[in-house]
Amino acid sequence: MQLLYFAEVTYHLVSNSDVYYLGLATGTLTVESLSNLTLCFFAFSYSFVNMLKARSGEQQLARHFRLTWELIQLIMVSCIAFALYSFRATSLSFIIDMNGELLRKTSDGGAALCKLRDSCVVFKHNMALALTVVSLGLGFVAAGVTMIEFPVQAAYDIRTALSRPTISTIRRSRSTLQFSFAPFFFYFVQSAIYTLYGYTTSNVVVGGTSLLGAVLGSYYVLVFYKYTKDRTQATRMLTSAMLVILLLAHQVMTRELEETQMITGIPANILSVFTAASPLLQVKSILRRKDASCLPFGMSTMNVVSGTIWATYGVMLGDPLVICPNFFALSMGVIQVSLILLYPGGKTGAGSVAETKAKMSSPTTTTTKKASPKHKSEHLKD
Numbered sequence: 001m002q003l004l005y006f007a008e009v010t011y012h013l014v015s016n017s018d019v020y021y022l023g024l025a026t027g028t029l030t031v032e033s034l035s036n037l038t039l040c041f042f043a044f045s046y047s048f049v050n051m052l053k054a055r056s057g058e059q060q061l062a063r064h065f066r067l068t069w070e071l072i073q074l075i076m077v078s079c080i081a082f083a084l085y086s087f088r089a090t091s092l093s094f095i096i097d098m099n100g101e102l103l104r105k106t107s108d109g110g111a112a113l114c115k116l117r118d119s120c121v122v123f124k125h126n127m128a129l130a131l132t133v134v135s136l137g138l139g140f141v142a143a144g145v146t147m148i149e150f151p152v153q154a155a156y157d158i159r160t161a162l163s164r165p166t167i168s169t170i171r172r173s174r175s176t177l178q179f180s181f182a183p184f185f186f187y188f189v190q191s192a193i194y195t196l197y198g199y200t201t202s203n204v205v206v207g208g209t210s211l212l213g214a215v216l217g218s219y220y221v222l223v224f225y226k227y228t229k230d231r232t233q234a235t236r237m238l239t240s241a242m243l244v245i246l247l248l249a250h251q252v253m254t255r256e257l258e259e260t261q262m263i264t265g266i267p268a269n270i271l272s273v274f275t276a277a278s279p280l281l282q283v284k285s286i287l288r289r290k291d292a293s294c295l296p297f298g299m300s301t302m303n304v305v306s307g308t309i310w311a312t313y314g315v316m317l318g319d320p321l322v323i324c325p326n327f328f329a330l331s332m333g334v335i336q337v338s339l340i341l342l343y344p345g346g347k348t349g350a351g352s353v354a355e356t357k358a359k360m361s362s363p364t365t366t367t368t369k370k371a372s373p374k375h376k377s378e379h380l381k382d
Contacts, residue, residue, distance in 0.1 A: 003051065005043070005047060006043075006044070006047040006048060006051065009040055009043045009044050009047070010044065010128055012040060013040055013044060013126075013127050013128040013131065014126055014127075014128045016127075017123065017126045017127035017128065018121075018123055019033075020033070020037055020127055021095055021099065021100070021123050021127065022121060024092050024095055025091065025092055025093060025095040025096045025100070025121075026091055027087075027088065027089050027090050027091040027092070029088060031085075031088070031253040031254065034081075034084045034085060034088055035081075037084065038077060038080055038081045038084060041076075041077065041080060041131060042073060042077045044128070044131050044135065045073065045076075045131060045134065045135035045138060046073055048132065048135045049135055049136075049138070070222060071215075071218075071219050071222075072138055073138075074215055074218050074219070075215050076138060078211060078214065078215055079211075082195075082199075082211060085199075085253065086199075096121060099123050099124050099125055100121050100122065100123045100124070101121070101122050101123075101124065102119060102120075102121055103119060103120055103121070103122055104118070104119050105117065105118050105119065105120075166179060166296040166297070166298060166299065167219075167220055167223050167224075170223055170224060170227055171223055171227070173227075174227055175227055175229075176224055176227050176228045176229075177294075178293070178294040179224075179294060179296065180278065180279070180281060180282060180294070181224055181228065181233070181234055181237070182274075182278035182279075182281055183275065183278045183279050183296055183299055184217065184220040184221050184224050185221060185234075185237055185238070185241070185278075186271055186274045186275035186278050187213070187217045187220065187275050187299070188214060188217030188218055188220065188221050188241075189217075189241045189244075189245065189271055190213075190217075190268060190271035190272050190274075190275045191210050191211075191212075191213030191214040191216075191217050192210075192214040192217075192245050193245065193248060193264055193267050193268040193271060194206060194207075194210035194213070194264075194268045194272075195207055195210040195211045195213075195214055196245075196248055196249060196252050196260075196264045196268075197210070197261070197264040197265050197268050197321075198210050198211075199252065199257075200252055200257045200258075200260045200261045200264055200265075201257075201261055202257070205313075206322075221238065225238075244267070248260075248263065248264055248267065251263055251264075252264065265321040266321075268321075268325075269321055269324060269325045272325030272326070272328070272329060273325055273328055275329070276303055276307070276325070276328055276329035276331075276332035276333065277328075277332050279295050279296060279299065279300060279332075279336055280332065280335065280336065282294050282295075283339075286339055286343060289343075290343045291343050292336075292339040292340045292342070292343040292344065293344070295336050295339060295340055297337075297340055300333055300336035300337050300340060301333070301337060302333075303329045303330065303332055303333025303336065304330060304333035304334055304337060305333075306326070306329065307326045307327065307328075307329035307330030307331075307332075307333055308330055310322060310326035310329075311323055311326040311327045311330060314326060
């Protein structure tokens, strides 16, 4: 099935290569065409490298390679989408200079290619070939990162689970333990919408940092989704979020930027509040058990640090859409860190849960075999 899907995408790229090249060179591609090109890049490169890796020796993808490859894909697709939409009205004439040739109808080659037109542009290399080269390069990067990752992980495993970041703990335990999906989910969605807000306000600081947050958030969500036992709720939440993000992105790309600042700013603020407060959804359980190990320590700490920095930056800008949510995040972060310091959890923390799961999964020996010689001698006497 993946082979057929890859063939379909390849056929589309081969047959429409000149249209995409010419549209990029003249700055006349529509938003829909740019979206289609971005998704084609993702589908082509992802399917191509997956099939190539899965059929080079082992018939399945290694888990570490797959996670690294998917993270690189998310980063590259996000960067390409941002670049294409940023320069969609700009004439990229270097494409014709480097990969094209302008032919006249009166020339030898132009008589056959231009047909009824006085002139035409012929491109030397098909876009599918260019994407193949890019995909191979990204695949080698993912393979290299995976090879470097193994010794780093081996050295990192000597730490206790309590000292690990939340996502690292989940990966090594192969379980989401007692952690909640909400903080990672809201962080991803908030960052994605703030990226749109940064674009509408032409603020490189807000847009760039939010784009990085969206990439990291997608990785957190991916890891949590991989190891969670209940994927139904996570699937519903992610599907709803992607529909909202696509709807907002469509509004941003089809309206004037000034009109969409409030459309993206208000939802981003609301989600910032949810992100900051989501770890406290388990506050009743924390106070009852006197155990705050379910709170993600790294995210709680960064709520304090990030909230302070961004609230200060918002004051400098005089932008209440930046000040209010970050001041709230600062307050929530202080509460979460205080709970972690008051109720560190001790043996009931995430680390002990992981250790308990490991002990339960290890083979156990019974003492009946040790007693068996004695029982045998008694039977012989009888």
